[in-house]
Amino acid sequence: MAGRPRKAEPQVALAAAMNAFWEKGFEATSMSDLTEATGLHKASLYKTFGDKHQLFVSALKLYFDKTAEAQKTSRTGEVSPINAIRKSVSSTIDQCAEGKGCLAVNSLIEVAPFDSEIDRILKQFRQRLENQLVRLVEDAKLQDQIPEDINTKEAVRLISVFLHGLSANMAAGMKVKKARALLHDQLDLVLLPRKKFKSSKLQ
Numbered sequence: 168m169a170g171r172p173r174k175a176e177p178q179v180a181l182a183a184a185m186n187a188f189w190e191k192g193f194e195a196t197s198m199s200d201l202t203e204a205t206g207l208h209k210a211s212l213y214k215t216f217g218d219k220h221q222l223f224v225s226a227l228k229l230y231f232d233k234t235a236e237a238q239k240t241s242r243t244g245e246v247s248p249i250n251a252i253r254k255s256v257s258s259t260i261d262q263c264a265e266g267k268g269c270l271a272v273n274s275l276i277e278v279a280p281f282d283s284e285i286d287r288i289l290k291q292f293r294q295r296l297e298n299q300l301v302r303l304v305e306d307a308k309l310q311d312q313i314p315e316d317i318n319t320k321e322a323v324r325l326i327s328v329f330l331h332g333l334s335a336n337m338a339a340g341m342k343v344k345k346a347r348a349l350l351h352d353q354l355d356l357v358l359l360p361r362k363k364f365k366s367s368k369l370q
């Protein structure tokens with residue numbers, strides 16, 4: 168029967184809704200856009216996900232789960248903490264899209280200042296990712312891969328801010344390859360000993 172959701176549809180529909188919000192943003196995405204993207208009638212969307220705001224919250228959480236899983240997969244089996252850091256942040260860039268950027272960062276700019284629930288969810292997500300980087304930076308210190316006197320929390324915060332900036336630039340059209348190159352240059356500046364960094368650049 169047309170418009171009747173099948174048992175397998177909710178996650179597929181949610182992924183489609185996530186992409187619709189990612190493409191246009193929360194405010195510009197209409198219920199018509201969502202029904203067209205998901206293939207579900209408005210009544211089915213409301214019944215399955217609630218209103219537009221509830222659907223957006225679910226879509227954000229799906230995006231977070233995909234980003235976290237991509238980071239985890241990227242560093243699986245990597246025994247070098249510094250390489251795990253590089254792979255982890257690279258996977259974050261790879262989750263962004265040219266012309267669209269990152270759904271989390273886009274939402275931080277567009278929705279979070281006016282929506283306390285979205286602001287709280289975004290902060291929790293950012294904290295979870297930063298906590299993982301903190302552990303990797305501390306492991307890198309223990310293995311003498313980066314200087315012991317580096318302020319771990321400050322370094323992670325700088326990396327996080329730079330990732331946000333790159334995402335905004337990717338939304339404006341920056342290519343993934345360029346963003347990844349800039350990101351790794353920033354990691355060198357933040358984490359590597361200054362003398363080692365300078366000498367490596369001269370070789």
